[in-house]
């Protein structure tokens with residue numbers, strides 16, 4: 356079975372051709388799709404899609420680039436939605452030092468909060484890391500993310516770090532675009 360673990364069918368770029376995209380994926384053997392929400396509108400859309408399509412599952416969280424916009428209330432909202440049986444992960448969360456919309460300390464605090472949230476609801480986490488590998492690994496270790504594991508999305512660090520992430524932190528890595 357092929358599972359696409361990271362699709363953004365919740366983005367408005369798919370408003371016109373969502374059905375056609377899903378159809379093509381199914382024709383090519385993709386039997387499950389995990390739609391990843393990362394802010395208020397995309398999380399809302401993810402929840403609609405998982406109710407609408409039997410083979411679509413949801414991953415919901417808050418993106419590090421927009422960390423500055425995430426309130427306690429938003430996190431509580433995500434935690435309450437995570438009780439849905441078809442929500443199977445928390446994310447995407449992590450660190451992104453490429454863009455400077457959100458300061459590093461705010462990104463790091465939100466990352467730690469989402470790891471804690473994922474532990475409370477007992478779901479794995481999906482990590483977005485860009486130009487922040489060392490801080491990302493340090494936080495995962497400090498917060499004992501190995502208890503829940505997950506996927507390090509679009510992995511771009513060294514084979515040695517991949518070995519650590521897979522064997523010590525209990526994560527998968529994805530080699531995305």
Ligand SMILES: [Zn+2]
Pocket residue numbers: 361363391447
């Ligand atoms: Zn993504």
